[in-house]
Amino acid sequence: MDVSGxxxxxxxxxVDGHFVDAWSLAATEARRMTLGTKDSRTGSPHAPLALSxxxxxxxxxxxxxxxxxxxxxxxxxxxxxxxxxxxxxxxSSYDDPDARLVLGPAAxxxxxxxDAATDALAAGALEPLASRLAAIRGRVAAHxxxxxxxxxxxxxxxxxxxxxxxxxxxxLGTSWSWHASFDGEIGTGFAAxxxxxxxxxxxxxxxAVPAALALRADASSRAxxxxxxLLHPDVVEEFxxxxxxxxxxxxxxxxxxxAFRRDQFQTRAAVLREDLTLRHDPLVPLASxxxxxxxxxxxxxxxxxxxxxxxxSPLLDLKxxxxxxxxxxxxxxxxxxxxxxxxxxxxxxxxxxxxAGGALVLGVLGVHTQDFxxxxxSMSAPQTVALGPRGFEGRLRAxxxxxxxxxxxxxxxxxxxxxxxxxxxxxxxxxxxxx
Amino acid sequence: xxxxxxxxxxTVAAALVERARVRGAYLIWRAQERSCxxxxxxxxxxxxxxxxxxxxxxxxxxxxxxxxxxxxRDDFHDGPALALLDRALESAALAHRLGxxxxxxxxxxxxxxxxxxxxxxxYERLEPSRAAARLAELEAEIAARAPGLTTTLAxxxxxxxxxxxxxxxxxxxxxxPRCVLRFSASSRGAARHTVGASVSGPTPDxxxxxxxxxxxxxxxxxxxxxxAALPDAPNHPAxxxxxxxxxxxxxxxxxxxxGHASEADGFRSSVLARxxxxxxxxxxxxxxxxxxxxxxxxxxxxxxxxxxxxRRERATIVDHGRLADALTDPWSAPLxxxxxxxxxxxxxxxxxxxxRMSNIRIELEGARPAAGAxxxxxxxxxxxxxxEAGVLARHPEVVFLSGYSGGQVNPTTGDFVFNCKAxxxxxxxxxxxxxxxxxxxxxxxxxxxxxxxxxxxxLDAIGTCGKWGQSVPSSGGSHYFLVLDxxxxxxxxxx
Numbered sequence: 018m019d020v021s022g023x024x025x026x027x028x029x030x031x032v033d034g035h036f037v038d039a040w041s042l043a044a045t046e047a048r049r050m051t052l053g054t055k056d057s058r059t060g061s062p063h064a065p066l067a068l069s070x071x072x073x074x075x076x077x078x079x080x081x082x083x084x085x086x087x088x089x090x091x092x093x094x095x096x097x098x099x100x101x102x103x104x105x106x107x108x109s110s111y112d113d114p115d116a117r118l119v120l121g122p123a124a125x126x127x128x129x130x131x132d133a134a135t136d137a138l139a140a141g142a143l144e145p146l147a148s149r150l151a152a153i154r155g156r157v158a159a160h161x162x163x164x165x166x167x168x169x170x171x172x173x174x175x176x177x178x179x180x181x182x183x184x185x186x187x188x189l190g191t192s193w194s195w196h197a198s199f200d201g202e203i204g205t206g207f208a209a210x211x212x213x214x215x216x217x218x219x220x221x222x223x224x225a226v227p228a229a230l231a232l233r234a235d236a237s238s239r240a241x242x243x244x245x246x247l248l249h250p251d252v253v254e255e256f257x258x259x260x261x262x263x264x265x266x267x268x269x270x271x272x273x274x275x276a277f278r279r280d281q282f283q284t285r286a287a288v289l290r291e292d293l294t295l296r297h298d299p300l301v302p303l304a305s306x307x308x309x310x311x312x313x314x315x316x317x318x319x320x321x322x323x324x325x326x327x328x329x330s331p332l333l334d335l336k337x338x339x340x341x342x343x344x345x346x347x348x349x350x351x352x353x354x355x356x357x358x359x360x361x362x363x364x365x366x367x368x369x370x371x372x373a374g375g376a377l378v379l380g381v382l383g384v385h386t387q388d389f390x391x392x393x394x395s396m397s398a399p400q401t402v403a404l405g406p407r408g409f410e411g412r413l414r415a416x417x418x419x420x421x422x423x424x425x426x427x428x429x430x431x432x433x434x435x436x437x438x439x440x441x442x443x444x445x446x447x448x449x450x451x452x
Numbered sequence: 453x454x455x456x457x458x459x460x461x462x463t464v465a466a467a468l469v470e471r472a473r474v475r476g477a478y479l480i481w482r483a484q485e486r487s488c489x490x491x492x493x494x495x496x497x498x499x500x501x502x503x504x505x506x507x508x509x510x511x512x513x514x515x516x517x518x519x520x521x522x523x524x525r526d527d528f529h530d531g532p533a534l535a536l537l538d539r540a541l542e543s544a545a546l547a548h549r550l551g552x553x554x555x556x557x558x559x560x561x562x563x564x565x566x567x568x569x570x571x572x573x574x575y576e577r578l579e580p581s582r583a584a585a586r587l588a589e590l591e592a593e594i595a596a597r598a599p600g601l602t603t604t605l606a607x608x609x610x611x612x613x614x615x616x617x618x619x620x621x622x623x624x625x626x627x628x629p630r631c632v633l634r635f636s637a638s639s640r641g642a643a644r645h646t647v648g649a650s651v652s653g654p655t656p657d658x659x660x661x662x663x664x665x666x667x668x669x670x671x672x673x674x675x676x677x678x679x680a681a682l683p684d685a686p687n688h689p690a691x692x693x694x695x696x697x698x699x700x701x702x703x704x705x706x707x708x709x710x711g712h713a714s715e716a717d718g719f720r721s722s723v724l725a726r727x728x729x730x731x732x733x734x735x736x737x738x739x740x741x742x743x744x745x746x747x748x749x750x751x752x753x754x755x756x757x758x759x760x761x762x763r764r765e766r767a768t769i770v771d772h773g774r775l776a777d778a779l780t781d782p783w784s785a786p787l788x789x790x791x792x793x794x795x796x797x798x799x800x801x802x803x804x805x806x807x808r809m810s811n812i813r814i815e816l817e818g819a820r821p822a823a824g825a826x827x828x829x830x831x832x833x834x835x836x837x838x839x840e841a842g843v844l845a846r847h848p849e850v851v852f853l854s855g856y857s858g859g860q861v862n863p864t865t866g867d868f869v870f871n872c873k874a875x876x877x878x879x880x881x882x883x884x885x886x887x888x889x890x891x892x893x894x895x896x897x898x899x900x901x902x903x904x905x906x907x908x909x910x911l912d913a914i915g916t917c918g919k920w921g922q923s924v925p926s927s928g929g930s931h932y933f934l935v936l937d938x939x940x941x942x943x944x945x946x947x
Contacts, residue, residue: 055718056717056719060519061783062512062783062804063804063805065520065547065804066543066546067522067524067802068521068524068540069523071524072526087503088503088504089502089505091507092508093508093527093528094505097527102505108579109489109491109502109581111501111580111584113498141543143549164720200721202862202865272604273638273640274638382862382892383859383860383871385858386857388645390638391645391646391887395890397892416892418889418890450943452943
């Protein structure tokens with residue numbers, strides 16, 4: 018990746034008598050292959066085989082008068098128009114004493130983020146995809162699904178961080194992901210920096226089928242009320258962990274727009290049940306969220322946000338670390354390096370039995386409409402399966418409501434190990450109203 | 453100057469069209485240049501001022517056997533562009549081995565046009581530091597009206613320019629300008645709530661537009677007061693109730709409940725299609741209800757041409773209760789058995805366009821008048837409106853959902869949800885505020901439940917639609933207020 022023109026321009030830029038005092042740039046050069054399937058039509062015009070090449074850079078400039086500029090540049094600006102692009106950023110400079118820090122060299126941890134086979138896919142070697150598509154189509158035919166949609170994606174990307182303080186680090190990584198949903202309702206998928214092997218791929222597909230089939234039967238005669246509800250790991254990731262991370266964001270903490278206050282971190286306030294922990298480890302080899310350094314040049318390291326139910330650290334970039342006078346934290350970039358942990362989890366089958374009379378919520382609609390700050394939630398759960406003494410009893414269209422923090426402090430909360438899932442499910446009494 | 457880059461690409465465009473012709477392929481070439489800026493002020497202080505530029509081109513090819521591929525790159529050099537075209541054609545050929553069926557494209561009328569809206573010089577005049585100072589002034593004014601909250605103001609500007617060239621000689625260039633002024637307020641107590649408000653316009657001049665700013669300040673102050681009041685508000689019970697929704701929620705209903713299901717790329721699974729064909733003529737709602745989608749000049753989601761370079765048409769999705777038009781593109785229209793409405797949009801040059809909504813609205817024949825501006829109507833005024841129209845005689849208590857805060861749909865099942873900013877119960881016992889709750893149900897039930905409308909059409913409810921992972925601006929509205937009779941398939945969540 019050649020960013021020499023941009024680096025040279027950073028050293029030479031002067032605007033109205035002001036020069037660049039310090040700078041950092043994070044550049045990514047990527048190549049990506051995507052093959053989509055929409056309504057059973059693989060590679061249709063709406064989900065075609067797509068190849069893309071890109072070079073982008075995020076730049077932070079600290080001017081000689083202390084003002085800050087931030088910008089995102091594309092390949093054309095990086096390669097051809099760097100000087101003009103940098104001069105233009107001066108017009109949008111602003112005072113922000115907390116944002117002036119630029120990092121120097123550091124020791125970066127080794128973590129495996131590259132896989133040669135995935136790299137070949139990203140270059141357009143499509144043959145390995147044939148068996149995956151055949152496997153999905155086979156399940157669709159065998160179980161009588163009307164349609165399926167999904168995608169297979171591979172990419173390679175070089176990430177490089179360069180700063181005026183002498184930091185210059187680069188990593189070549191790959192990524193692989195796939196997703197398939199049946200009848201537009203229930204899906205499954207996988208993402209990592211290397212491909213899942215074929216047996217794991219088949220097993221994951223097979224695990225998705227029973228729930229999809231269970232939705233065909235009707236269990237709408239159930240009454241509403243507070244019942245044992247088993248939240249699928251997809252729901253836990255999309256709602257529970259997303260809401261916690263939103264409230265842990267340093268900007269939200271510093272500005273008082275999140276659920277957690279600054280002083281609560283100083284006092285290690287108890288915000289969840291005393292046996293729950295939320296942490297991030299970007300050093301898991303070949304995990305989708307694995308990396309060696311952040312875009313600011315911060316070395317990757319494990320971080321604990323909530324330990325034994327108590328606040329430990331917000332998610333802090335350099336700016337908000339300085340403002341809150343705490344060490345910066347490498348942020349999660351994918352869910353597979355975020356760990357919600359607690360007491361030994363119930364096995365999935367035992368959890369289903371324990372939830373008899375309640376329901377398994379496989380998916381929810383409307384997560385993005387919720388007020389994460391208050392923790393109050395009211396969501397539609399059209400993909401819900403009623404659970405009875407003999408297991409699945411059919412589909413239950415429902416709404417679920419309550420307060421997230423109330424759930425995570427409930428003595429009745431149990432973590433549940435779903436086969437093949439990184440994140441635990443949650444079993445807890447929740448208000449569930451069939452529609 | 454706004455189109456200097458895109459209009460300088462004649463050589464590369466011609467070379468790509470010629471290479472495609474030689475190789476027996478049909479080309480739709482999309483070049484895009486997009487410049488965005490954002491200024492964010494919190495508690496009187498600039499917290500962020502950032503700019504971004506992205507440009508590049510996408511090569512969408514159909515080979516002689518109907519194989520389709522898309523390749524993209526973020527520069528406009530001839531050599532890499534031609535190499536990319538070759539790679540795309542090789543990939544289209546390879547795709548046949550993976551069971552990719554051939555694609556068929558509707559015949560398109562080639563047009564050569566350039567469309568630049570007036571007033572774009574305001575983008576050149578925009579001084580971010582002055583904009584930041586103006587945001588701080590506005591924030592102070594809002595704080596004076598509704599004190600004691602943590603507030604954020606942000607101005608986002610977006611100049612999105614496209615050029616589409618096709619093998620058949622079409623060559624269309626246009627710019628979509630967008631600016632949004634957003635506000636959010638968070639209460640400071642132990643139980644915190646956040647409520648937002650916004651106004652939009654085509655240029656950054658909206659910061660100095662007295663009318664827009666007056667509307668913004670009213671909306672922001674209302675949001676701030678709600679943020680302060682919601683922590684103490686009770687939850688509303690779940691169930692089916694007589695409902696009043698405002699025009700922004702009506703936009704959500706139109707967008708989530710009907711718009712997505714009418715997008716023809718999903719007709720193998722949509723509830724509005726049968727065996728892949730649009731159910732044109734089927735009755736889906738009350739006879740006085742229509743749903744219309746079309747680009748509106750100056751609007752947040754305005755897009756005059758499709759991503760295939762054809763003028764976008766008005767689509768009457770529901771015409772007096774019956775399905776009429778689908779949202780189609782050249783690929784889906786022939787398969788859907790529906791009229792081509794040129795509804796394809798793309799987030800960027802990198803992705804395949806999809807049939808999408810632009811500005812969608814619910815229109816009611818015989819809507820009753822509502823005097824004044826929408827912002828004049830708080831819950832008390834809405835209750836008065838309903839009482840005068842006899843709605844409260846029909847339903848002693850009505851649940852008023854106020855303010856849209858996003859939605860989602862499953863077009864396969866017709867299940868939709870959207871959320872509001874607040875719930876008020878309006879009735880003889882007075883007016884009571886409740887915390888927001890999800891509004892969910894079946895699209896058919898909702899459209900049949902619409903009974904009355906009040907006020908003129910207001911179409912400035914904005915949002916972002918995230919279909920298939922692509923974010924594009926959306927907008928729409930309806931009459932100021934719609935009344936929905938209770939329906940078993942339409943429910944308010946709650947606790």
